[in-house]
Structures are given as structure tokens and as C-alpha cells.
Amino acid sequence: xxxxxxxxxxxxxxxxxxxxxxxxxxxxxxxxxxxxxxxxxxxxxxxxxxxxxxxxxxxxxxxxxxxxxxxxxxxxxxxxxxxxxxxxxxxxxxxxxxxxxxxxxxxxxxxxxxxxxxxxxxxxxxxxxxxxxxxxxxxxxxxxxxxxxxxxxxxxxxxxxxxxxxxxxxxxxxxxxxxxxxxxxxxxxxxxxxxxxxxxxxxxxxxxxxxxxxxxxxxxxxxxxxxxxxxxxxxxxxxxxxxxxxxxxxxxxxxxxxxxxxxxxxxxxxxxxxxxxxxxxxxxxxxxxxxxxxxxxxxxxxxxxxxxxxxxxxxxxxxxxxxxxxxxxxxxxxxxxxxxxxxxxxxxxxxxxxxxxxxxxxxxxxxxxxxxxxxxxxxxxxxxxxxxxxxxxxxxxxxxxxxxxxxxxxxxxxxxxxxxxxxxxxxxxxxxxxxxxxxxxxxxxxxxxxxxxxxxxxxxxxxxxxxxxxxxxxxxxxxxxxxxxxxxxxxxxxxxxxxxxxxxxxxxxxxxxxxxxxxxxxxxxxxxxxxxxxxxxxxxxxxxxxxxxxxxxxxxxxxxxxxxxxxxxxxxxxxxxxxxxxxxxxxxxxxxxxxxxxxxxxxxxxxxxxxxxxxxxxxxxxxxxxxxxxxxxxxxxxxxxxxxxxxxxxxxxxxxxxxxxxxxxxxxxxxxxxxxxxxxxxxxxxxxxxxxxxxxxxxxxxxxxxxxxxxxxxxxxxxxxxxxxxxxxxxxxxxxxxxxxxxxxxxxxxxxxxxxxxxxxxxxxxxxxxx
Amino acid sequence: xxxxxxxxxxxxxxxxxxxxxxxxxxxxxxxxxxxxxxxxxxxxxxxxxxxxxxxxxxxxxxxxxxxxxxxxxxxxxxxxxxxxxxxxxxxxxxxxxxxxxxxxxxxxxxxxxxxxxxxxxxxxxxxxxxxxxxxxxxxxxxxxxxxxxxxxxxxxxxxxxxxxxxxxxxxxxxxxxxxxxxxxxxxxxxxxxxxxxxxxxxxxxxx
Numbered sequence: 001x002x003x004x005x006x007x008x009x010x011x012x013x014x015x016x017x018x019x020x021x022x023x024x025x026x027x028x029x030x031x032x033x034x035x036x037x038x039x040x041x042x043x044x045x046x047x048x049x050x051x052x053x054x055x056x057x058x059x060x061x062x063x064x065x066x067x068x069x070x071x072x073x074x075x076x077x078x079x080x081x082x083x084x085x086x087x088x089x090x091x092x093x094x095x096x097x098x099x100x101x102x103x104x105x106x107x108x109x110x111x112x113x114x115x116x117x118x119x120x121x122x123x124x125x126x127x128x129x130x131x132x133x134x135x136x137x138x139x140x141x142x143x144x145x146x147x148x149x150x151x152x153x154x155x156x157x158x159x160x161x162x163x164x165x166x167x168x169x170x171x172x173x174x175x176x177x178x179x180x181x182x183x184x185x186x187x188x189x190x191x192x193x194x195x196x197x198x199x200x201x202x203x204x205x206x207x208x209x210x211x212x213x214x215x216x217x218x219x220x221x222x223x224x225x226x227x228x229x230x231x232x233x234x235x236x237x238x239x240x241x242x243x244x245x246x247x248x249x250x251x252x253x254x255x256x257x258x259x260x261x262x263x264x265x266x267x268x269x270x271x272x273x274x275x276x277x278x279x280x281x282x283x284x285x286x287x288x289x290x291x292x293x294x295x296x297x298x299x300x301x302x303x304x305x306x307x308x309x310x311x312x313x314x315x316x317x318x319x320x321x322x323x324x325x326x327x328x329x330x331x332x333x334x335x336x337x338x339x340x341x342x343x344x345x346x347x348x349x350x351x352x353x354x355x356x357x358x359x360x361x362x363x364x365x366x367x368x369x370x371x372x373x374x375x376x377x378x379x380x381x382x383x384x385x386x387x388x389x390x391x392x393x394x395x396x397x398x399x400x401x402x403x404x405x406x407x408x409x410x411x412x413x414x415x416x417x418x419x420x421x422x423x424x425x426x427x428x429x430x431x432x433x434x435x436x437x438x439x440x441x442x443x444x445x446x447x448x449x450x451x452x453x454x455x456x457x458x459x460x461x462x463x464x465x466x467x468x469x470x471x472x473x474x475x476x477x478x479x480x481x482x483x484x485x486x487x488x489x490x491x492x493x494x495x496x497x498x499x500x501x502x503x504x505x506x507x508x509x510x511x512x513x514x515x516x517x518x519x520x521x522x523x524x525x526x527x528x529x530x531x532x533x534x535x536x537x538x539x540x541x542x543x544x545x546x547x548x549x550x551x552x553x554x555x556x557x558x559x560x561x562x563x564x565x566x567x568x569x570x571x572x573x574x575x576x577x578x579x580x581x582x583x584x585x586x587x588x589x590x591x592x593x594x595x596x597x598x599x600x601x602x603x604x605x606x607x608x609x610x611x612x613x614x615x616x617x618x619x620x621x622x623x624x625x626x627x628x629x630x631x632x633x634x635x636x637x638x639x640x641x642x643x644x645x646x647x648x649x650x651x652x653x654x655x656x657x658x659x660x661x662x663x664x665x666x667x668x669x670x671x672x673x674x675x676x677x678x679x680x681x682x683x684x685x686x687x688x689x690x691x692x693x694x695x696x697x698x699x700x701x702x703x704x705x706x707x708x709x710x711x712x713x714x715x716x717x718x719x720x721x722x723x724x725x726x727x728x729x730x731x732x733x734x735x736x737x738x739x740x741x742x743x744x745x746x747x748x749x750x751x752x753x754x755x756x757x758x759x760x761x762x763x764x765x766x767x768x769x770x771x
Numbered sequence: 772x773x774x775x776x777x778x779x780x781x782x783x784x785x786x787x788x789x790x791x792x793x794x795x796x797x798x799x800x801x802x803x804x805x806x807x808x809x810x811x812x813x814x815x816x817x818x819x820x821x822x823x824x825x826x827x828x829x830x831x832x833x834x835x836x837x838x839x840x841x842x843x844x845x846x847x848x849x850x851x852x853x854x855x856x857x858x859x860x861x862x863x864x865x866x867x868x869x870x871x872x873x874x875x876x877x878x879x880x881x882x883x884x885x886x887x888x889x890x891x892x893x894x895x896x897x898x899x900x901x902x903x904x905x906x907x908x909x910x911x912x913x914x915x916x917x918x919x920x921x922x923x924x925x926x927x928x929x930x931x932x933x934x935x936x937x938x939x940x941x942x943x944x945x946x947x948x949x950x951x952x953x954x955x956x957x958x959x960x961x962x963x964x965x966x967x968x969x970x971x972x973x974x975x976x977x978x
Contacts, residue, residue, distance in 0.1 A: 199861040201799040201800055201802065201803055319783075358785075359785065361785055363783045380805070381860075384802050384804075384805070385802065385803065387785055387788070387802060389783055389785065389832045390805075390806070390832075391783060391832065391833065410829075410833065412825070412826060412829040413826065413829055413830060413833060417783075417833075419783050
């Protein structure tokens with residue numbers, strides 16, 4: 001389409017913010033028109049002003065400018081002023097990238113001007129490879145939200161989305177709404193004591209309160225925007241945000257297919273199986289119960305005292321075993337702590353103080369008492385105030401009997417004691433109700449030798465073939481190439497971008513909320529559900545316009561591939577962190593634009609370089625590398641290419657310049673969408689062009705990753721491990737290419753890393769590839 | 772029921788905690804301790820205590836009545852108030868320690884011959900005679916608390932200090948004979964007696 005319109009290139013140079021004082025604007029203009037071959041070059045003393053923006057707008061409207069380079073500040077500044085969405089546009093950073101990064105001295109003047117000229121050449125080269133991004137039009141606005149799970153999280157998400165005017169399809173596996181919360185006698189209070197409540201044994205402190213579940217169920221049932229599917233499961237999910245096709249099947253097998261815009265998975269948790277903890281003899285006595293059974297016992301008591309399940313005796317003493325089977329290093333136990341068990345036990349101990357009187361002995365045996373949330377500390381004090389006894393101890397053995405014997409080690413008094421009680425309550429951990437992890441098989445292979453890998457694959461195959469082995473049931477039954485369900489993050493909890501975007505999963509348009517993504521209590525689950533509902537709504541609106549979800553929110557570009565060149569190697573479909581790419585019958589990749597986050601990891605993965613975005617491709621970066629002027633060897637001016645992740649490393653360098661850190665005059669920084677999009681060809685091209693060193697700056701990878709695209713930086717690192725071979729064939733020193741993890745806070749470190757490379761080059765000498 | 776069984780059942784029960792709450796000055800605060808240990812770490816004499824305050828509080832909750840009340844730990848408190856200032860839960864720890872000591876003494880469980888306990892007794896008896904403290908006699912009774920021989924030795928050791936104090940008129944030898952008192956000592960004694968009666972009446976019976 002754009003082929004037919006004549007391309008008109010324009011460059012706009014801002015001389016404000018000191019640019020005009022520090023640099024020779026006339027020379028910049030000449031560089032843009034002569035080297036950059038721009039059809040139109042203009043200067044403005046304050047380009048981001050209304051007048052400056054209007055000047056560009058006029059050129060677009062009247063002069064037919066459709067490709068523009070804004071030569072001014074960083075792409076992270078003045079985003080709104082320069083938001084020309086109807087043309088192909090790039091930003092050339094000569095403020096943070098050049099004048100602020102260099103000292104204002106006579107000696108530095110020459111190299112500073114060279115830097116700015118280079119960046120202009122690079123941007124002019126880049127813009128020639130760019131096209132205006134346009135939405136694919138693959139989907140239209142679909143205001144239907146699917147919520148999977150009818151517990152407190154699912155109901156909250158449904159109510160929030162419905163009240164915002166969206167239609168909600170709420171699917172619940174069981175016959176009733178409410179989930180675990182409906183079984184609770186009371187809930188942990190939501191509010192702390194009023195500010196200024198004194199520390200005192202008779203302060204007015206929060207107490208267990210009504211769960212509010214009945215009201216919430218009534219709200220869901222009474223809302224016309226919520227369509228309820230009880231006794232139902234999701235049997236198939238295909239498509240992409242804005243055009244999901246979801247099969248909802250009842251137990252009897254009736255299936256309805258709904259068109260869905262986005263999905264919230266709120267499948268909650270199950271309690272850890274106490275039968276796995278033989279030392280607590282759960283199976284040995286009806287008077288040794290789980291924390292959920294305790295709720296039912298309290299419900300059964302009505303207004304009277306709580307009675308023992310075995311013989312109906314009124315309970316006079318109860319002991320709570322905290323963290324039963326949690327925080328454990330033992331195989332088969334939970335390596336984590338649910339975190340909320342102490343609040344629950346305080347609540348339940350208070351049931352006894354209320355129903356069975358103040359003289360009922362309630363002992364909570366804890367190791368690390370944790371009471372998260374706003375009312376946490378006050379609720380702990382409330383328990384203490386009402387005479388709940390807390391003892392830091394390690395419960396070693398529970399023996400059934402008329403009086404249950406509990407052997408424990410008191411850690412404060414450092415002694416072994418045995419106490420006898422009427423009832424023992426086990427604080428069991430929350431186990432996420434996740435679907436099978438699509439990457440489990442791959443993760444088991446990580447770091448193994450080829451031999452061990454083959455063995456592991458065999459074991460996995462045998463396990464899959466074994467009909468008696470326990471198989472996790474799929475929840476979403478995604479019809480994706482990369483597995484049926486959301487990936488897991490850790491310990492079986494469903495994915496979330498834990499560091500920045502808690503509801504985002506690696507499956508765009510599907511949001512995990514509540515205890516399925518991390519252990520949490522009712523209040524947190526409700527907040528979580530609200531957040532997820534908002535993300536679901538946002539995604540519906542984004543998908544309708546073909547806009548990307550986080551972190552490139554609003555991006556209209558999406559990947560396409562040149563079919564003739566594709567070798568069907570499947571690398572893109574495997575490496576896409578978001579499972580956005582399916583395969584057609586001929587095993588060619590199928591890009592689902594609405595599932596794509598625009599990181600470009602597929603592009604970096606492609607060995608034949610056929611994948612590109614309209615405004616970001618192997619060529620856009622390649623052109624920048626090519627257009628950078630490489631001085632002759634005897635000039636003794638090295639060139640260092642920095643490929644910096646636009647999410648963390650690039651802003652860190654901007655910030656460094658803003659705080660007065662100097663950046664090497666030899667560095668030429670090119671922002672990349674994610675280090676995962678880095679093509680090995682850029683490295684080879686740069687070395688061949690005579691760059692003396694290359695620094696790749698990406699985000700932290702691994703379990704505590706900071707990569708905005710989760711796996712992008714890990715993928716890049718894997719690929720760059722092979723860069724040594726390239727260097728070897730070129731007969732170059734391996735030190736010339738380095739990969740660093742750079743955080744957004746590495747304001748001093750990022751320039752220092754470039755300085756290090758400068759020193760390395762000084763040591764090993766300039767590249768021999770300067771022609 | 773055997774004694775061991777009974778002891779086992781009493782552990783981690785509210786009984787002793789309730790007793791402390793009812794009968795010990797500021798005892799109702801004990802349950803609010805969160806076992807952080809800042810008091811024990813802040814006590815300048817902490818390492819000389821058999822059971823520092825945090826442990827005492829835990830022992831109360833664990834129902835260790837005899838061990839607590841016969842302990843000499845709370846008698847070690849010098850009322851420096853470091854723990855009170857630092858307690859994040861704002862427990863009046865110093866007061867509780869003295870409360871526990873007083874309660875133990877009342878029950879006859881305080882350790883015999885514990886120096887601070889003895890001094891407290893001497894101080895009280897001294898003061899109750901004249902309605903004010905006779906410093907000369909208080910000093911002397913403290914020297915002679917462990918017998919005549921030890922008293923002479925201790926007095927000789929401190930004689931220079933004593934002479935200086937007399938010279939500076941900080942101490943009068945005449946105080947040895949009777950010493951001066953308040954105007955209405957009978958009234959003071961009656962007042963104290965009444966207060967004791969009120970306190971005793973308020974004490975709850977535990978055994």
C-alpha cells in the first residue's frame with residue numbers, strides 16, 4: 001500500500017536545550033541532507049513546542065512528508081509531543097545521547113560533534129528501512145471477558161468487569177459459587193485499628209468479621225452482564241485476544257462456544273494433602289484437622305461452643321501447628337510458605353475465645369509469625385489481647401488419643417515439652433490450582449549434557465505413556481502450539497511478571513489472579529482480581545485497535561515473515577516467550593498479532609532473517625550499523641557499538657547523561673526492543689564494518705529475571721554464547737564482544753561498562769577491519 | 772492423675788498467665804509481648820539474669836509458675852528503664868519485673884538470701900520505723916546482713932568514705948540513736964496497713 005505513495009524523508013533538528021550552543025547546527029543539517037539524503041531538513045529552536053510540532057504537522061499534511069527523523073532528545077522524552085502515528089518516524093537522540101553525555105570543553109568539541117553527526121547518519125539510514133506501522137485488522141472489539149473460577153477472585157473480577165460495562169462469562173467447575181471462601185466461618189478483618197490506637201492490653205483491636213460471600217454471590221447472580229456457567233469447564237480455547245473462541249462444556253457434555261475478548265484465570269488453590277505428613281497423624285484421629293475443616297467445625301457450632309468431631313465434647317484446649325509441611329526442603333513438601341496461615345490461625349483461635357469462652361486454651365505453635373496486610377499487626381495484637389498463647393516452637397509429633405499428645409521443642413525456652421489438648425489444627429499450605437506447565441519438559445532439560453538430556457526425554461516419554469501416573473488436568477485447553485495452559489513461574493504457581501506487571505502472563509490477553517499465581521488471602525485476592533479485570537478490559541480495547549499490550553503499549557507494528565525465505569525451522573515458534581506463533585498445515589509460522597508483545601525475539605531467532613516488523617527489522621538496525629562512520633585506523637578513534645535494551649539499559653544511559661556521568665565519545669548506542677531481538681548478523685556486520693568492540697546490554701535473566709519480555713534476555717544470552725565462533729572465523733579477540741546485564745538503576749555502571757570496553761580496546765588494539 | 776501428667780496439662784495454658792494478670796502489677800501486659808527479645812538485648816545486666824525478661828514472659832505463658840516465682844531474675848532489675856524505652860510493644864517491663872518480685876515475696880517464694888531481695892526488705896523495715904529512711908542505719912544493716920564478722924570487715928573497708936561523709940555533713944553519727952522521723956509515724960503506718968488490706972482483698976486466690 002505504502003509502496004504506491006512516494007516516500008518523502010524529512011529531518012527536524014531541535015536546537016533547544018543547549019543543543020544549538022554545543023553543536024554546529026549547520027553541520028548537523030548538512031549531515032542530514034548530504035549523508036542522510038533527506039529530502040527536507042529543518043531546524044527549530046524548540047521543536048517540542050506547539051510551534052515546532054505544528055511545523056512538522058504542516059509538512060506531513062501539506063508537503064507529503066511520510067518518513068521523519070526527529071533529531072532532538074531521547075525517544076523516552078516528549079513522547080506525546082512527537083507522537084506522529086500517521087507516518088514512519090524515528091528519534092535521533094543528540095541531547096541525552098550526545099551533549100549531556102559529553103563534557104562541555106574545547107577538547108571534547110570535535111568528538112562530540114562527530115558523535116551527533118554519526119547519530120544523524122544512523123537515524124537517516126534507519127528511517128529508510130522503516131514503514132508506518134498499521135494494525136493487522138485481525139480482530140475487532142469484542143467486549144466479552146471470560147472468567148475461569150467462581151471463587152472470591154473470579155467473582156470479584158466478574159463484578160468489576162461487568163460493572164465497567166463488559167459482558168462476563170463466569171465458568172465454575174463446581175455446582176456453586178464461592179469457592180473456599182464460601183466455606184469460611186469468618187474472615188480475617190480487612191481494616192487495621194484506627195490510627196492512633198494505643199498499644200495497650202485493652203485497646204480496641206480488629207476481630208474476625210463476616211465473610212461477605214453471600215452478598216457477593218447475590219451480586220454476581222443479580223448482574224445481567226454476568227453469564228454464569230456452573231458445573232462447567234473450559235474445554236477449548238483458540239484464537240487470540242479480541243477473537244478467542246472458547247468452548248464451555250457442562251459435566252453432561254453440552255458445549256457452548258463463545259467469542260471472548262480476554263480471559264481471567266482465577267482457579268485458586270487446593271490445600272496441601274495432610275496425609276503426606278505422617279508425623280502429624282492426620283489420618284489417625286478426627287480431632288486432628290485441617291485449617292479448612294476448622295472453619296466447618298466453627299460453622300457447625302452455631303451459637304454454642306465448638307465441639308470435638310470425635311465425641312462431641314466441648315473443646316477446652318486447642319493447638320495450632322503452623323506451617324505444617326511448608327517452608328520445607330524435604331521432597332514432596334512445600335518449599336514455600338503460604339504466608340497467611342498465621343492470620344488464619346489467629347482468626348480461628350479467636351473463634352474459640354468467642355464460642356468456648358476466655359478460659360479455652362488456644363496455643364499457636366509458630367516458627368516465624370507473619371501477619372501480612374494492613375490489619376496484620378493489629379490482628380496479631382488482637383489475638384494476644386484475647387489470651388491466645390503464641391509459642392515459637394517446632395512441633396515434632398502429634399499422637400492421637402483421648403487427649404491428643406503434642407511433642408514439641410520450645411525454641412525460646414529451648415526445651416522439649418509434651419502437651420495434651422482436645423483438638424489439633426494443622427496450618428496447611430496453599431497449592432496453586434494451575435494447569436500443566438507447557439515448559440516443564442524444557443526446563444527439566446536445562447543445563448543437562450546431551451546424554452542426560454536423552455535420558456530425561458525418555459523418562460518424560462515413559463511418564464506421559466504411563467496411564468497410572470498423575471496427570472494435571474488442563475484448565476484452559478489452549479489450542480496453542482506452545483502448550484495447553486499458562487506457563488508456571490515457580491513452585492507450580494501460574495505465571496505473572498512478578499517484578500513489574502503482576503497480572504501479565506506469558507500468554508497475552510490471559511490474566512492470572514488470586515492464589516493461583518501466589519498465595520494470598522481474601523483481601524489480596526480481591527485487589528488482585530480488580531487489577532486483573534482492569535488488564536482484561538485494557539486488552540480488549542487494545543486488541544480492538546491492533547495495539548500491543550505491555551510493555552510496548554499501543555505499538556501497532558507486528559511481525560511478518562517472507563514466506564519464500566522461510567525454512568520452517570520452527571525456531572521462532574519455540575523461542576517466542578508468549579506462545580504467539582502457531583504453525584499452519586505446511587508448518588509455516590502463523591503470527592497471531594494480538595498475542596504478540598512486539599519484543600522481536602522471533603526476529604532475533606530467525607537464522608534466515610525473514611521476520612520483520614514494519615518499523616523494526618534486521619535492516620533498520622543493520623542500516624544504523626552501516627551508516628555509522630568508522631574513522632581510519634590512524635585517527636585512533638575507536639568505535640564501540642552498544643546494543644541496549646530500550647526498557648532498562650537505554651534509559652539507564654539516558655539517566656546517566658542527565659546526572660552528569662560521561663559516556664565514552666567512541667560509543668554508538670542503538671536501542672533494541674529486547675536483547676532477545678538481537679540478530680547475530682548485527683554483530684557480524686558491525687565487526688566487518690570495523691567496530692572495535694560490541695557491548696550488548698540486556699536485562700537480568702534467570703529465576704529473578706527483570707526482562708520485560710521474561711525470556712528475551714535469556715534467549716539472547718544463549719545465542720550470544722555462539723558468538724565466539726564468529727569471532728574465531730574473523731580471527732578477532734573474544735573480548736571484543738561482551739554481554740552485560742544492566743538494570744534501569746545502573747546509572748553509574750552502564751557508562752563504566754562502556755569505559756571498560758574502551759580500555760580493553762586500548763589493550764588489544766583497534767580492529768583490523770577498517771577499510 | 773500423676774504429678775507429671777498434671778504438669779503436662781498445665782503447660783501452655785492460660786492459668787498462670789491469668790494469675791499474673793490478676794495479681795501482678797501491670798501483669799495484664801504480659802500477653803502482649805511479641806517475643807522480639809529487644810528487652811533482653813537492651814538490659815545492661817542481661818547476661819547475669821538466669822532468665823531475661825523475654826524468657827520470663829514466655830515462661831509465664833508456658834505455665835512455669837514455680838520456676839518464675841522462685842527465680843532470682845526479676846530481682847536483678849536495676850530499674851534503668853532501657854527495656855521500657857525500647858520495647859516496640861511498649862510493655863512497662865521494669866514495672867512488671869518489680870511486680871513479679873513483689874508477688875513472689877508475698878507468696879513466700881522469693882529466693883532466700885538473694886542480695887537485692889534482702890536489701891529491699893531491709894529498706895522497707897528501716898523506712899517503716901520512722902516514716903523515712905535512716906541512711907546511717909540502712910548502710911550499717913546492709914554491712915551487717917551477713918553476720919557480725921563480715922559487718923566489721925565491711926565497715927572498716929568503707930571507713931574513710933564514712934569519715935568524709937560525716938565531715939561534709941552528709942551523714943550524722945547521732946542518727947544511730949533513734950534518728951529523726953515524720954511527725955505522725957502512727958498515721959503513716961496505719962495508712963500503709965490499710966493499703967495492704969485493700970491490695971490483699973483484691974488478690975485472687977490461685978494455688
